[in-house]
Amino acid sequence: MKPAPVEYVRPESLELALEVLAAHGDEAKPLAGGQSLTPMLNLRLARPEVLVDVNRLPLAGVELDERSLTLGALVRHRTVAEEPRIAAAAPLLARAAAHVGHPAIRNRGTLGGSLVHADPTAELAIAALALEATVEVASARGRRTIAAGELFAGPYTTTVAPEELVVAIRVPRAAAGERCGFAEIAQREGDFAFAAAACRLTVADGRVTAASVALGGPLATPVRLEQVERALVGAAADGALAEAAAEACPQLDARADVHASGEFRAELARVMIARAVAQALEES
Amino acid sequence: MEIELRVNGETRRVDVEPRRLLADVLRHELGCYGVHLGCEHGVCGACTVLLDGRAVRSCLMLAPVAEGAELQTVEGLGGPDDPHPVQRAFAEEHALQCGFCTPGLVLTVAELAARGGEPSEQEIRAALSGNVCRCTGYVNIVAAARRAIAAGREQGGAPAAVGEEGR
């Protein structure tokens, strides 16, 4: 299975890349890590006219300030998983990245690429939601910022326009007393998850004061679960919390495929929510 | 388009359509038939090569994207008369049968051994989980990886730098 004929450009600068995207619109696809796009090219499920290789653009920075961590779109999953500054500033992101695929995938796949590919099971997308990340996109007409909650429109579909390129992702640094958990389940390690849950909890005086819970896998996009968050805030941070979180999960109209029915995915979602919350509680 | 690839320490120039997979260019244009294709959708790992010392799936890379990087195939690691310690470890542990997954696994283990440390059996298995072997059941491959990691430690191999950006 070989790709269909396609043109290839490797612009030397971001400006030139944006010009190409503006000129071709949805007939052009940016190519970064290629771990999601190339299989689709090989299977001929994706047939753009032009591939825009952005790998050499200077978009791989890791910057920390007092309040946030900013990662260039080309930061590889492996770096997100292993770079100590990232693990310290945004442990949830690092933990999620360690779950992506297999080592060789993590060596090439990029944070920006994963978010824009918008696989409903993507670990980094789920973590980005739970972290209330913001995504900076650039086009020939300028830049704008998209909140993670506004990024995912449907399966493999985002609100990033065809002529736009993701350039950076910003996440708030973990606050004092904040713990996180990430739990995922698939048939085999490294497979697309049936369900994956990310949670951030702030605990003070034995009670949850803030909570953020995101779920991916069963639905068309990763989602924040406000009902679960409401059930968590104010509750005692004890052994009953994980179950309470799972029970607060709403009914999910979960998708079915060859691997799992909707009913089973929905059930696993509840189990993963409980496990992510339990994991967060175990942190001190 | 004309592209220049650095393969096993040599600069090679080829003229190929941009859609050509790196795996196919390595094999049919550059004679590196040790790169194998088992699935062409990035799951089996038989096509694994090292790019700047990191294991990558050459079936998921269009050839032009690899320009500028140092590529290493299994041939570049060692030959029948001068096998690399990882290659020797595989032979010593009977970690191969039909040999089709072997080049990809040898390079994956080479990267793992270069990282150093003392990974547990579970960590070794996780590191190999992106390479499918149909013949061996992995038992001897894990043993070969352990042997290669120990040999790397003895030679004082430094862990590969993390945090390399861009390429």
Add this chain to the structure above:
Amino acid sequence: MSAGAEATAAARAAAAAGAAAPPADGAAAAEAAGRGAPLVGRRVGRVEDARLTTGRGRYLDDLTPPGTLHARVVRSQLARGRIASIAFDPDAPPPAGALLATGADVPDGLVAEIEHESWQRSTQPILARDVVRYAGEPVAVVLHPDPYVAEDAAESVVVECEEQEGGPVIALEQALRADAPRVHDGWRDNLYMRRRRAFGDLDGARGRATRVVRRAYRLNRQAGVPLENRGALAQPDPSRRSLTLWSSTQVPHLLRTAVADRLAIPEHSVRVVAPDVGGGFGVKGQVFPEELMVAALALRLGVPVKWVEDRSEHLVASIHARDSLQLVEAHVDDDGRIHALRVQLLVDAGAYSVYPWTAGSDSGMAAKVLPGPYAFDAYEVEDMAVATNKCPLGTYRGVGRPAAVFAMERIVDDVARELGLDPLDVRRRNVVRSFPHTTPTGLEYDPGSYAESIERCADALAGERERRGRGGDGRLRGVGFALYNEQASHGTHDFHTRRTPIETGYVSATVAMDPHGDVTVATGQQSHGQGMETTLAQVAADALGLPLARVRVIHGDTATSPYTVGTWGSRGAALGGGAVREAAAEIGAKLVAIAAHHLDADPGEIELADGAARVRGSAERAIAIATLAYWANRRVGMLPPGMTPALHATGVVDGPGHGAFSNACHGVALAVDPATGGVEIERYVVVEDCGTMLNPMIVDGQVHGGVAQGIGTALLEECVYSPDGQPLTATFMDYLMPSSTDVPAIEVIHLETPSPLTPFGAKGMGESGAIGPPAAIANAVGDALGRAVSETPLRMERVWRAARSEDPPDAAWRRWSAHGALASFWTAAVAAGGGNASERTAPERRRARARRDRA
């Protein structure tokens, strides 16, 4: 972590250390050879590894002669339809240089039949002509000098194909219905074959039984999936009078005969060469339409034609495997002794009977071997091979044995559960203990260690057996076993009884010694991972007193090797080694005779060792083998009077009529997460006995690999179709292969009961690792859940649902046995026994009533 889990983790760590077998002693072996110690039986490092670890192997896709046209097959989108037309789209024409060929351009297809009154014939076309019978079936082929462009051009082919009335026949249940559309026009039903046989005194046996247990078991459809896809390259000679066909095949000679037959050319004008082959596992032991296609087109066009499938094509259109349903009725007494077994065994064999093993291969074999290691003699079996509009089924590691063992080992555990007995005690009560033993179906077992293997396996898992139940981590732990034997190295007689197109069970090899005293072994077998370049060299080296490095094994080339059936059926070492030894011995005798003549000694005093022929006990009275070889080839005057010059010989070994029977007991300890259905294998123990081992290192490797495949069958691998026959598992995203995190450290304990029937006493075991795991794992999951599970693969959702199901244990049996096509086998039984899951038989009810009346 609970104490139980901790203990298991510790045991696992110890097991992992123990499972790490001693490494290959290549250097030591070389030395030892120098000192005369035999190589056979040693962990000799493999000759193949120098090239395979360094990327210097050459597989089919690595070969591309100048002028090659690459073939891209166009495949049916429909599961069942009539072809109206095939052509390039005039509105979207292909790139220049593309050629299109269809069924009209290639010969007729393949027929493979079993001689049986019920058999219905199918012809598997090379390229479909009028009708398509499964989604993925080859209907046309596009040729182009560039493989990428061939794929582009194939998109330009339009196949006008209409669905046939009634739609495709997909589900087994549907295929069996009397009103189902016929997969093959003119057939009376959708059965390739249906056969019912009864052995022993069934009525008497049933009379002695006090309980009846009825269950249904299912091994779902899967694929074999060697890591190297199939491929073939045909190159005609310039005069187009002969042809070389390279193919990633296990059966070069069988392929050569089929090419000659289908293309109607003399067999001596065809040469088949198997290059390095990246795994076969039986999948590459069929003859495929695409192989014949490239041969036919190459001859016609006068250029090399090359076809390499991609992974989706392999998963959809090579062969599929397993896909069997077993309905079992066990007549037992309260002690768990089996008195009689009645089995209805179905295999969904897909759209065509593949060549040469036929659609009846799995079902026939399963029916024949099902009683396995147990000593009951009343057995009734009905086996059926069913046609559906899906990929044809073919031979894959184990063939019918995994289904047979699944049925037998699951019913043993289910009987135990019904009677409140330990499943190991049920095995002990029924296992064959004295040899030779003749089964109800007439197989004769040579001696084995069946009973001992139970004990060794149980001991190895004694700790885990004690720690069953719910652990501190919330998971449920269970232990399960599978005891079985495996018919291997079966000879011509066995194939004769199958009435297959080929009666053949022999292996040939030629051995030649050149003027330098080096040896070439040409085996008709084809090594694709089993290390024959090493094991057969060990045999020849030992027979001729030479170091390993002086022997070279060549294989896979019909031009250089004697006719042989190929490599399958677990016979490579046992029979292949035997053929080499026979030929080498002939040469060795000649060397000894020449040496005796010159050393003025009796041949009985001469031994071959360390590269020389020497009078035993003497250091000086010796002649180098190289010298003897030179004389025999080039200085004929030095030979004893009357001796024929040259040093080459052929050995042919036919397997024993019933084969030789290796045996094994698999034991698995695992944890089930009841919240998710996740199964984690914590320990996997194999106690195996394959008789004499030529190279224990290679035997271990075969066991590990087989078990990993069995774990795939048990937990992960499934080929799924939509109701309208579309394959849903066409990539590795959907077809899940076991990875290094799915397969545990496998512990292997060897017993060695040499066979009196084979050279060396070796029995053959290449397949066996794959046979036990589905049963052992299903038994362990059932043990963990306290509820039987009876269908593979035991994916998470299946386990999760089984844990919550309240269906009675015989629900599946009831549903299936009521099917119109199957019921007649059960109706009489149900009337006699009442039809409940497990209950007392009519005679026992009468006795119970009589006791009540007396009281």
